[in-house]
Amino acid sequence: MEQLALFTEAGQSNGLPEHLLAYKAGLFSKIESDALLEKFIRETPWKQTTQKLWDKEYLTPRLTCWYGETDRIAGTLPWTTELQAIRAIVEPLAGIKYNSVLLNYYRDGNDSVAWHSDKESIMGSQPVIASVSFGQVRSFDIRCKSNHKEHYSIRLEHGSFLLMKSGLQEHWEHRIAKSTQAMKARVNLTFRLVL
Numbered sequence: 001m002e003q004l005a006l007f008t009e010a011g012q013s014n015g016l017p018e019h020l021l022a023y024k025a026g027l028f029s030k031i032e033s034d035a036l037l038e039k040f041i042r043e044t045p046w047k048q049t050t051q052k053l054w055d056k057e058y059l060t061p062r063l064t065c066w067y068g069e070t071d072r073i074a075g076t077l078p079w080t081t082e083l084q085a086i087r088a089i090v091e092p093l094a095g096i097k098y099n100s101v102l103l104n105y106y107r108d109g110n111d112s113v114a115w116h117s118d119k120e121s122i123m124g125s126q127p128v129i130a131s132v133s134f135g136q137v138r139s140f141d142i143r144c145k146s147n148h149k150e151h152y153s154i155r156l157e158h159g160s161f162l163l164m165k166s167g168l169q170e171h172w173e174h175r176i177a178k179s180t181q182a183m184k185a186r187v188n189l190t191f192r193l194v195l
């Protein structure tokens with residue numbers, strides 16, 4: 001499958017490094033997005049994991065759940081009808097067949113994901129990741145690993161699609177920062193090919 005070159009309509013893709021990212025607002029309508037957000041929040045068996053930082057265990061500041069057909073990630077649940085339907089919509093845009101998806105639930109502005117890149121060995125060093133967002137608009141920041149002054153920020157809207165292209169994880173980091181402003185719930189889906 002051919003990867004979508006770029007979304008050509010005017011919007012937030014303007015000014016973004018096109019070889020790294022492509023953004024499309026409104027992949028899902030407001031009505032679809034409202035229903036999916038509610039359903040994901042209500043029906044997902046969310047877990048709060050811990051992460052180690054400097055030898056200390058911390059609660060991850062968001063809730064997560066893995067779905068798909070891989071046995072590489074413990075606790076992965078079988079695809080639901082909704083997730084399979086969304087997967088079928090994003091696969092042609094990404095030019096990739098995905099076998100897993102990570103759901104992240106940011107309950108409010110206190111939930112976040114710190115600077116990181118997704119290049120675990122189970123995905124290879126240059127994964128193409130398809131990201132779908134529902135709910136509260138949050139800023140997705142990226143910065144160049146070798147020069148933090150090189151950075152971009154993009155608002156991920158309700159029902160939007162973001163393609164993280166193959167070069168992004170190797171040379172750039174991304175995050176969803178905490179916010180001191182009042183923030184409602186947001187659910188993000190990142191479709192991945194686990195090898």
Ligand SMILES: O=C(O)CCC(=O)C(=O)O
Pocket residue numbers: 102104113118131133140156174176188190
């Ligand atoms: O919530 C997002 O938009 C990004 C999530 C993310 O970076 C991840 O799960 O690796």
Ligand SMILES: [Fe+2]
Pocket residue numbers: 116117118174
């Ligand atoms: Fe990530």
